[in-house]
Amino acid sequence: SLSLQGKTALVTAAAQGIGRASAQALAAAGARVIATDIAEDKLKDLASDSISVERLDVLSPDAIAALAERHGAKVDILFNCAGVVHAGTILDCTEKDWNFAFDLNVTAMFRMMRAFLPHMLERGDGTIINMSSVASSVKGITNRFAYQASKAAVVGITKSVAADYVGKGIRCNAIAPATVESPSLRERLEATGDYEAARAAFIARQPIGRIARPEEIADLVVYLAGATYTTGQVHVIDGGWTG
Numbered sequence: 001s002l003s004l005q006g007k008t009a010l011v012t013a014a015a016q017g018i019g020r021a022s023a024q025a026l027a028a029a030g031a032r033v034i035a036t037d038i039a040e041d042k043l044k045d046l047a048s049d050s051i052s053v054e055r056l057d058v059l060s061p062d063a064i065a066a067l068a069e070r071h072g073a074k075v076d077i078l079f080n081c082a083g084v085v086h087a088g089t090i091l092d093c094t095e096k097d098w099n100f101a102f103d104l105n106v107t108a109m110f111r112m113m114r115a116f117l118p119h120m121l122e123r124g125d126g127t128i129i130n131m132s133s134v135a136s137s138v139k140g141i142t143n144r145f146a147y148q149a150s151k152a153a154v155v156g157i158t159k160s161v162a163a164d165y166v167g168k169g170i171r172c173n174a175i176a177p178a179t180v181e182s183p184s185l186r187e188r189l190e191a192t193g194d195y196e197a198a199r200a201a202f203i204a205r206q207p208i209g210r211i212a213r214p215e216e217i218a219d220l221v222v223y224l225a226g227a228t229y230t231t232g233q234v235h236v237i238d239g240g241w242t243g
């Protein structure tokens with residue numbers, strides 16, 4: 001069975017959306033959770049007996065190193081959830097957009113894995129879950145140029161780590177949701193200038209007939225946190241979009 005009793009999980013971007021729902025679901029499944037984000041105010045009310053909250057800016061190599069120094073020895077499950085969506089085609093994409101997408105969506109993940117993996121290897125056990133998207137190597141999505149490139153890179157670094165450490169007790173998987181309800185989704189829909197039309201279009205592309213709830217993605221995170229026979233995979237969770 002997939003009990004997370006006795007395990008410690010660290011989640012990035014846990015203040016809202018999928019990260020928050022996952023921190024709560026991991027705790028409900030029995031794990032001790034270290035929930036991190038830059039938005040400390042929104043993290044506060046997550047704190048409980050099983051969830052401790054801490055500020056972590058994943059763009060800061062020093063902050064990552066300090067966090068790994070403090071918690072590395074006990075983290076069994078690392079969920080790299082932090083990421084930003086850039087809207088737009090290649091012609092809309094500035095150098096700044098491109099660099100920021102890679103800094104936050106890819107380089108931060110590289111640094112997190114680089115910092116926590118040695119401790120997992122010492123124990124001969126650990127699982128890493130990296131947030132990708134169907135907008136990656138899975139499917140071409142309109143208006144997601146820098147985002148799609150960065151989330152495809154997430155698939156690459158996930159498969160690489162999985163291949164290198166499969167014999168050493170490490171599992172490393174990516175998750176690839178389609179559209180999920182979250183504060184940033186609301187902002188993206190509002191930014192189109194016609195919230196209702198944009199929302200209807202997003203729902204229309206989900207064969208299942210609705211946008212995912214963050215709790216549904218969190219169920220997959222809990223599964224992967226406890227799963228012992230899957231690694232190097234992109235676990236698509238998309239309401240039938242690419243099925």
Ligand code: NAD
Pocket residue numbers: 012013014015016017018019036037038039056057058059081082083084085104131132133134176177178179180181182183184185214
């Ligand atoms: P969200 O975008 O609403 O929230 C993102 C969180 O990240 C915020 O709490 C924010 O404070 C935090 N954050 C931003 N910069 C940070 C930094 N430098 N360090 C630490 N935390 C930082 O949440 P969401 O929509 O659930 O997205 C979470 C992840 O899921 C992202 O990687 C996103 O790309 C991915 N994803 C989202 C969807 C979707 O439709 N919502 C679909 C597929 C993948």
